[in-house]
Structures are given as structure tokens and as C-alpha cells.
Amino acid sequence: MNILTNPKKLRGFERHFKVENVSRRSILKGLGIAGGFVLAAPVMSRTAFAAYETGASKMPHGTVVDPRVFVSIAPDGIVTIVGHRAEMGTGVRTSLPLIVAEEMEADWSRVRVQQAPGDEVKYGNQDTDGSRSTRHYLLPMRQIGASARTMLEAAAAKRWGVPAAEVKASNHEVVHSASGRKLGFGDLATDAAKEPVPGIEGLKLKDAKDFRYLGKGQIGIVDLHDITTGKAHYGADTRLPGMKYAVIARPPVTGGKLKSFDATEAMKVSGVEKVMEVKGWPWPSKFQPLGGVAVIARNTGAAIKGRDALKIVWDDGANGKYDSVSYRASLEEAARKPGLVVRKDGDADAALKSADKIITGEYYLPHLAHVSMEPPVAVADVKGDKCEIWAPVQSAGGTREDVAKTLGIPEANVTVNVTLLGGGFGRKSKCDFAIEAALLSKELGTPVKVQWTREDDVHHGFLHTVSVERIEAGLDKNGRVIAWRHRSVAPTIASTFAAGANHAAAFELGMGLIDNPFEIANLQCENPEAAAHTRIGWFRSVSNIPRAFAVQSMVAEIAAATKRDPKEMLLELIGSPRIVNLSSVKDPWNYGEPYDSYPIDTGRLRKVVELVADKGGWGRSLPKGHGLGIAAHRSFVSYIATIVEVAVDDKGKLTVPRVDTAIDCGTYVNPERIESQIEGAAIMGLSLAKYGEITFKDGRVQQSNYDDFPVIRMDESPLVTNVYIAPPGPDTPPSGVGEPGVPPFAPALINAIFAATGKRIRNLPIGKQLEA
Amino acid sequence: MIKVKINGQEQNWDGDPDLPLLWFIRDEAGLTGTKFGCGQALCGSCTVIIDKQAVRACITSVSDAAGRDVTTIEGLHPTGDHPVQKAWRQVNVPQCGYCQAGQIMQAAALLMDNPKPNHDQIREAMAGNICRCGCYQRIENAVHLASTGV
Numbered sequence: 001m002n003i004l005t006n007p008k009k010l011r012g013f014e015r016h017f018k019v020e021n022v023s024r025r026s027i028l029k030g031l032g033i034a035g036g037f038v039l040a041a042p043v044m045s046r047t048a049f050a051a052y053e054t055g056a057s058k059m060p061h062g063t064v065v066d067p068r069v070f071v072s073i074a075p076d077g078i079v080t081i082v083g084h085r086a087e088m089g090t091g092v093r094t095s096l097p098l099i100v101a102e103e104m105e106a107d108w109s110r111v112r113v114q115q116a117p118g119d120e121v122k123y124g125n126q127d128t129d130g131s132r133s134t135r136h137y138l139l140p141m142r143q144i145g146a147s148a149r150t151m152l153e154a155a156a157a158k159r160w161g162v163p164a165a166e167v168k169a170s171n172h173e174v175v176h177s178a179s180g181r182k183l184g185f186g187d188l189a190t191d192a193a194k195e196p197v198p199g200i201e202g203l204k205l206k207d208a209k210d211f212r213y214l215g216k217g218q219i220g221i222v223d224l225h226d227i228t229t230g231k232a233h234y235g236a237d238t239r240l241p242g243m244k245y246a247v248i249a250r251p252p253v254t255g256g257k258l259k260s261f262d263a264t265e266a267m268k269v270s271g272v273e274k275v276m277e278v279k280g281w282p283w284p285s286k287f288q289p290l291g292g293v294a295v296i297a298r299n300t301g302a303a304i305k306g307r308d309a310l311k312i313v314w315d316d317g318a319n320g321k322y323d324s325v326s327y328r329a330s331l332e333e334a335a336r337k338p339g340l341v342v343r344k345d346g347d348a349d350a351a352l353k354s355a356d357k358i359i360t361g362e363y364y365l366p367h368l369a370h371v372s373m374e375p376p377v378a379v380a381d382v383k384g385d386k387c388e389i390w391a392p393v394q395s396a397g398g399t400r401e402d403v404a405k406t407l408g409i410p411e412a413n414v415t416v417n418v419t420l421l422g423g424g425f426g427r428k429s430k431c432d433f434a435i436e437a438a439l440l441s442k443e444l445g446t447p448v449k450v451q452w453t454r455e456d457d458v459h460h461g462f463l464h465t466v467s468v469e470r471i472e473a474g475l476d477k478n479g480r481v482i483a484w485r486h487r488s489v490a491p492t493i494a495s496t497f498a499a500g501a502n503h504a505a506a507f508e509l510g511m512g513l514i515d516n517p518f519e520i521a522n523l524q525c526e527n528p529e530a531a532a533h534t535r536i537g538w539f540r541s542v543s544n545i546p547r548a549f550a551v552q553s554m555v556a557e558i559a560a561a562t563k564r565d566p567k568e569m570l571l572e573l574i575g576s577p578r579i580v581n582l583s584s585v586k587d588p589w590n591y592g593e594p595y596d597s598y599p600i601d602t603g604r605l606r607k608v609v610e611l612v613a614d615k616g617g618w619g620r621s622l623p624k625g626h627g628l629g630i631a632a633h634r635s636f637v638s639y640i641a642t643i644v645e646v647a648v649d650d651k652g653k654l655t656v657p658r659v660d661t662a663i664d665c666g667t668y669v670n671p672e673r674i675e676s677q678i679e680g681a682a683i684m685g686l687s688l689a690k691y692g693e694i695t696f697k698d699g700r701v702q703q704s705n706y707d708d709f710p711v712i713r714m715d716e717s718p719l720v721t722n723v724y725i726a727p728p729g730p731d732t733p734p735s736g737v738g739e740p741g742v743p744p745f746a747p748a749l750i751n752a753i754f755a756a757t758g759k760r761i762r763n764l765p766i767g768k769q770l771e772a
Numbered sequence: 773m774i775k776v777k778i779n780g781q782e783q784n785w786d787g788d789p790d791l792p793l794l795w796f797i798r799d800e801a802g803l804t805g806t807k808f809g810c811g812q813a814l815c816g817s818c819t820v821i822i823d824k825q826a827v828r829a830c831i832t833s834v835s836d837a838a839g840r841d842v843t844t845i846e847g848l849h850p851t852g853d854h855p856v857q858k859a860w861r862q863v864n865v866p867q868c869g870y871c872q873a874g875q876i877m878q879a880a881a882l883l884m885d886n887p888k889p890n891h892d893q894i895r896e897a898m899a900g901n902i903c904r905c906g907c908y909q910r911i912e913n914a915v916h917l918a919s920t921g922v
Binding site for chain 2: 229230233245270681
């Protein structure tokens with residue numbers, strides 16, 4: 001029995017549906033679509049429930065399963081489905097509504113998607129982060145669709161005076177096959193509204209063999225036409241009557257503040273209308289703005305030119321000496337001494353002492369910036385005690401909360417309209433730019449757009465941390481690994497929320513450190529202290545990047561030292577197919593998921609290694625100067641393995657002829673979008689491995705734009721990237737896709753470079769290291 | 773008074789002649805399909821076509837465009853069915869989509885100049901356009917499809 005089609009596996013939900021026939025007016029107001037509809041209910045009724053069980057119920061505001069909140073049907077049959085998560089390129093604005101359409105038997109060509117504003121009480125959690133959307137919403141969306149279908153079938157049965165069991169929804173109509181009668185969804189809409197919303201426990205979900213859309217990958221994203229014709233609406237594309245354009249000069253050092261400014265020259269710039277101070281918050285203060293000086297103009301170009309003409313004196317504050325060279329030395333020093341023990345299986349110290357041979361690797365990964373193509377931007381319109389925002393935010397609900405708090409108005413008075421995101425990668429989980437726009441609009445009394453330039457984005461981001469990972473592996477005389485000590489030291493994201501947070505948070509420890517899947521009797525993980533000196537934030541796949549880089553490099557280092565095949569070494573370390581016992585870990589976190597539903601299953605990790613080795617031609621013969629590297633990693637409760645082929649010429653020029661990746665993300669919705677995510681993850685992985693480095697001197701970021709913080713361009717991208725999606729087991733719940741592709745890429749690449757050249761790179765980025 | 777023709781429509785500008793064309797197109801003419809990415813001609817998000825040449829609107833001033841024909845993504849084809857646009861949809865190129873207008877304009881300009889570019893020519897011509905989502909494999913396939921029909 002497939003877990004997804006077995007409602008008996010559902011538990012812990014509560015039900016308080018009530019039938020509500022909604023007037024056209026309220027729907028028009030609620031959803032902004034025309035027609036007399038049914039099933040749309042801007043009401044508070046909701047169910048909280050735990051499915052097969054995911055961590056969804058533990059997220060703020062949990063899950064809402066109510067067809068009246070998510071589905072409406074017009075008399076002409078057009079079905080409108082609400083997308084309540086943020087679209088940043090993963091395809092979620094298509095995938096989640098597609099699940100509803102599948103279950104309700106809607107014809108996708110007659111479905112429209114309506115983006116929900118930020119309202120977590122109504123829609124449930126909207127924080128599009130942590131590769132959670134499909135894993136938390138596959139089942140709820142199916143239930144919503146099945147509820148709507150059941151109501152349509154009940155309405156048709158009544159109309160015909162036949163038992164509901166005799167009718168069946170199919171492709172946008174309900175059919176009574178005994179009499180050959182049919183009624184379209186549009187014809188049934190009004191009557192269906194009068195039907196009670198069925199309880200979740202009685203819902204009949206479709207059998208997977210009857211799926212038309214799920215798992216097929218033949219549906220293009222809903223925004224495809226608009227994107228290719230320039231009509232797609234991103235953060236900066238909102239234009240309001242009387243709207244002003246603003247850019248802000250922010251303190252160059254985190255925690256710095258404005259001392260004084262002279263706007264004389266700025267005010268002379270054609271188009272500049274006003275220069276004003278923007279309120280800043282002391283560091284750390286979660287996502288509150290840094291403050292500074294805003295230039296208000298009739299267009300963005302004038303605002304930028306005006307800002308260039310400002311004369312500003314800053315007070316740098318406590319982080320004015322932050323320097324990446326000395327900071328790195330301090331991390332290395334910390335990594336060479338014992339730190340806080342966060343996992344202890346057996347006795348690694350003793351086993352290392354008795355080892356025949358110890359292999360030590362120390363791996364460095366610098367700060368990284370997200371540099372999504374769309375820099376942060378937001379439009380706000382504050383009128384009295386009401387505020388409306390248009391912004392590319394990953395967390396619409398969180399933005400609403402933070403803007404309301406900042407302005408001192410009730411959340412109900414804040415509307416957050418979520419535009420498409422021109423990339424997110426974690427940066428747009430933080431809504432500082434939306435708060436800035438709200439503050440300026442309040443002060444000016446007009447709508448304002450705050451546009452960040454690329455330089456602003458690079459200088460004032462919430463950077464990926466900087467880390468040293470030190471691994472010592474102890475081998476017995478037969479070359480078997482008997483001890484493993486991994487010290488991970490990096491400033492924590494928690495430091496952005498609270499002063500003095502010097503150790504990794506549970507969620508950071510759980511990303512590739514304490515969740516190590518290797519079958520080693522004596523395994524110890526430590527987390528020495530590190531103080532932050534800038535804003536640290538989530539970056540696609542987060543701490544998994546340095547951890548996978550270190551752990552998977554070390555596997556290949558051990559293989560080389562013991563003259564083993566790296567893939568065989570990897571499988572040996574992963575060990576037998578089993579569920580990893582994390583009883584020695586205080587808080588395994590596990591991506592917020594219950595361990596019963598989402599355990600660390602080494603059988604699945606082995607399978608992706610074997611799948612990629614088979615399909616990706618591990619061991620194939622290669623031209624001179626080429627090499628293959630392999631790496632595997634579980635993150636966001638998905639399993640992934642990557643093989644990279646590199647070519648390094650005699651001048652050290654690196655190219656990537658081929659990438660092969662296998663992913664097991666459990667039950668999946670849209671394989672075509674999974675492929676695109678993994679293809680993109682290879683590019684992001686190559687970018688960070690080859691070039692990614694943000695450095696500080698005198699507290700200031702030294703890079704500014706794509707020239708000194710380069711990312712991969714087409715002429716250096718892999719020639720071919722192949723993606724293999726492992727078929728899910730029958731009871732395998734869905735898991736993450738957006739992030740897991742990134743972590744294994746860098747170590748697979750570095751291992752390939754070693755295979756090609758014999759050079760072991762332990763410090764990223766690669767930069768000029770191959771030229772030496 | 774500067775006159776610029778955008779998608780066949782004459783637009784007037786009597787403000788700063790040095791205003792980057794990008795901001796004139798977006799903020800003054802109200803055509804938001806052309807995107808801001810870097811402001812330094814490093815990423816290609818703002819690519820438009822001027823007199824059959826792909827141009828970065830972020831470092832082109834309004835006065836540089838005076839009297840010339842500027843085509844933005846909105847004006848590439850009346851129904852959005854330029855061969856490049858059609859190929860883009862067929863290959864499902866975009867992820868977030870933000871850079872895609874610039875990519876499409878760059879590809880359209882490439883095909884005007886070289887209707888049958890080979891693999892290396894595509895990769896070279898498109899190298900000025902960054903896609904942070906990493907859609908390059910599909911962009912290359914789409915350009916190839918648009919140029920050959922297969």
C-alpha cells in the first residue's frame with residue numbers, strides 16, 4: 001500500500017470545517033478573480049494535522065487543509081488554485097497547485113494559479129525555505145483536491161438523484177456512467193459549495209496508477225510564457241501612482257552606524273528629490289535594517305547617482321577590525337584544539353591513539369554571497385496605520401510579522417503581496433529590504449520602491465558562514481577506519497538573532513556533522529567556539545556545503561592513502577544498509593522531521609552511489625589530464641550522489657566535461673523540475689568551488705559585483721549534466737530537492753581534480769591553485 | 773529633448789541625458805521586462821537590441837540611444853513567438869526566470885548575426901549573460917533548437 005493513498009496512515013488531525021457559501025464580492029476581494037464562484041472561503045476555519053508524519057505541524061501556523069481556502073471554480077469552469085509558497089525557481093508555484101488539480105480531476109489547461117499574500121493563519125506556513133514545500137505539502141494538497149472532488153461529485157449525484165457512489169469526477173466533469181450523463185465543474189460549482197466539506201479521514205485519494213500529472217514531468221511551469229515575453233512580475237516590477245525610487249547608503253561595517261552626512265551635492269543631481277536618514281538597529285537584530293542614508297528620486301538611476309554624491313561619515317563600531325586573514329587563522333587554531341563534543345560514539349580519542357595510521361585533513365571554505373540575479377528590492381505603500389508591500393520574499397508570513405512589529409501596527413493591517421523571486425537561495429528569507437521600504441513610505445507618505453544595487457547585495461548580505469573543518473581518521477594496520485574525529489568551527493546563524501551565540505545551533509550541527517552516516521565504531525564530532533563579525537544567514541544547503549566538502553574529500557584521501565577505489569571506499573564507510581542510530585546525539589534535528597518517517601537510511605545512500613556509478617560510468621577510461629571524482633551526501637532528508645569528470649590542462653585550466661547525479665527524494669511530483677534543480681546545483685557548486693569567496697578587511701567586504709565575486713558563466717559550465725532520479729519505494733515520503741544538489745558537487749569536483757592531477761585541494765575556492 | 777524609439781514607439785526625455793537607458797526603459801517608459809542585475813555590464817540581465825546589436829542597457833545612456841531603435845523583450849515579437857522564445861518554452865529553460873529576458877535578447881541578436889551558430893559559438897556569445905540558477909545547459913539547447921528547428 002502506498003503511504004500516499006492510504007488515509008488510514010493519517011492521524012492527529014482535528015476537524016472543524018463548516019460550509020460557507022461565499023458571495024462573489026468577497027471572493028473578488030479575497031482572490032482578485034472574476035466570476036461567481038464556489039469553494040473559496042476567506043474564513044479562519046482550518047485543520048491542523050500530521051500526515052505520515054512530517055515536521056509540517058511544528059512549523060509556525062502548521063498546515064491548513066481546506067479546499068475553500070485554496071480552490072475556487074468559476075461558472076465557465078475555470079478552476080483557480082492558490083499557490084501559497086514563494087516561487088524562486090524551484091517550480092513550486094506550479095507543483096503544489098498541480099497536486100490539487102491531480103486529485104480533484106481538474107484539467108490543467110483550465111487551471112489558473114493565484115499567488116497567496118502573506119497570511120499564515122489562513123494558508124498555513126508560507127516560509128519557503130529548507131527544501132520543505134513538497135515534503136510538507138504533497139499530502140495536504142492531495143487532500144484539498146480530494147475534498148473539492150468529493151464535493152463536486154456529491155453535488156452532481158444530488159442533481160441527478162443518484163447515489164454518490166455511482167458518479168465519478170474525471171477530467172473537469174462529473175460523469176454518471178450508468179446513464180451517460182455528464183456535468184462540467186463550472187455547472188456544478190454553485191451546488192458543490194452547499195456540500196459539506198468532507199473530513200480528511202473519509203477522503204478517497206487517487207491510486208497512483210491513475211495519476212495524469214504527478215510524477216510525469218510533462219507540465220511546464222505556469223509562468224513560462226510570461227517569463228519568455230517579459231511579462232512575469234518580479235519584485236522591482238510593481239509600479240504605483242506617485243511611487244518614489246530610493247536607494248540607501250548603509251554602514252559598511254556590520255554594527256556600524258551613521259555619524260553625519262552632507263547631501264549638498266546629492267541634492268544637485270537631476271531627478272533627486274530628497275535625502276533622509278533611515279533608522280537602523282543595533283547588531284544583532286534578526287532581519288532589521290542596517291540604517292543609513294536614503295536618496296529619494298524620480299527614477300532609480302537618479303537615486304543611484306545621488307547616492308554616489310553623498311558625503312557620509314560612519315562610526316564602524318565593534319566589527320571595524322574584522323579581517324578574513326586573521327580570522328581564518330583563529331578558526332584553524334580553534335579546530336586544532338578540543339571543542340564542545342556534540343556526538344560521541346565509542347572512544348575516538350583512544351582509537352586514534354591506537355591507530356596504525358592517522359590521516360588528517362583540514363578544509364577551509366570562506367564566506368559566500370547569494371548574488372541572486374534579482375538583488376533585494378521592495379515596494380511599500382504605508383497609509384495611516386495600514387501598510388501594503390510588494391516584494392520577492394521567501395517568507396511572506398514572516399515579512400508581515402516583522403513589518404507589523406517595526407511599524408507598531410497590527411499584522412492584520414499589513415498586506416504582503418509576493419511577487420516572483422528572481423532567485424532566493426536563502427537571502428530572501430530575510431525581509432530587511434521590505435522593512436526599509438515600509439519605513440521610508442511611512443515617512444514620505446507616498447509609495448516607495450527600495451532598490452538594492454549589486455554592490456549593496458554583496459556588501460550588506462546575510463552571508464554564508466566561514467568555516468574550518470578538521471577531520472582525523474584513524475586506520476588499523478589493515479587500512480580499515482577505526483576512528484573518526486570531525487571538528488567543525490564556524491560562526492553561527494544564531495549570531496544574527498542573539499549576541500554571544502558562539503556555537504552552532506542544532507540545525508547547523510545536523511547538516512553534515514552529527515548526522516554522519518558512516519559505520520565507524522569510534523566517531524566523535526566537536527564544535528569549537530567561533531564569534532561572528534558580520535551577519536550570517538542561510539545559503540542554499542547551508543552548513544552541508546563545508547561538511548560534505550570535508551567529509552567526502554576525506555573519504556577520497558583515505559582511498560588514496562590505502563590505494564582503494566574511492567567509490568568502494570565510500571561504500572565501505574557508509575557500511576551496511578541500516579538505520580543510523582543517533583542515540584548519542586542530544587538533538588539530532590533531522591531537518592525538523594520525525595526520525596520515524598525520515599531516518600538516516602544508509603541503504604538509500606548506498607543506492608544512489610551505486611546508481612550514479614552505474615549510469616555515470618564510474619571507472620570508465622578517460623583521456624590524459626581527465627579524472628573522475630565521486631561524493632555522496634544526505635541533506636534535507638534526500639539522498640544524493642554525484643560524479644564529476646574534470647579535465648585539467650598543463651597550464652592548470654580546469655574544465656568540466658561531464659556531471660552525473662543521482663537523487664533519491666522519495667515520492668516526487670515533477671521530475672522535470674527536479675532535473676532542473678540538480679542541473680542548477682551543479683552550476684552553483686562549480687561557482688563556489690572555483691571562485692566563491694567573500695573576504696573582509698577593516699570590517700568591510702572587499703568584493704562588490706560579478707567581476708570580483710564571479711560565478712560560472714556558460715562558456716565554463718559543464719558540457720553535460722545528467723540527472724537520475726531513483727524510483728521511490730512504495731512507502732517513501734517526499735523529501736527535499738531545492739538544496740541537496742549543492743553539497744556533493746564541490747567534493748566530487750575536488751576528488752576528480754586529484755584523480756586527474758594528484759593535487760589535493762583543501763582550501764576553497766580553487767582560484768589559481770591549479771596554476772602553481 | 774532626447775527622442776528614443778522603443779519597440780517602435782517614440783519616447784521623449786528631457787531629464788539627465790546620462791541616465792542609463794535601463795532606468796529610462798523601466799522607470800520612465802514603464803517597460804519592466806528588461807531587468808537590473810549588476811549595473812556594470814557584467815551580467816547581461818538588461819540586454820536589449822539596438823540596431824541589431826545586443827546592448828547592455830545599464831551602461832548605455834539615454835543620449836547614446838538617441839534617434840535609434842531600441843527593442844526590448846516586450847517588442848521582440850508581437851505575440852511572444854519569436855523562434856528563440858518558442859524554443860525557450862519547448863526546452864523549459866527558466867528556473868527563477870529573472871535573467872531570461874536578457875538571455876533571450878542576447879540569443880536573438882546572436883541569431884541575427886549568425887543564424888547557425890555551433891556549440892562553441894553559442895557558449896561564447898552567451899557567456900556575458902549570467903544565470904545564477906544555472907540554466908546554461910538548457911539555454912544552449914534552446915539556442916540550438918531556435919537556430920536549427922531540431
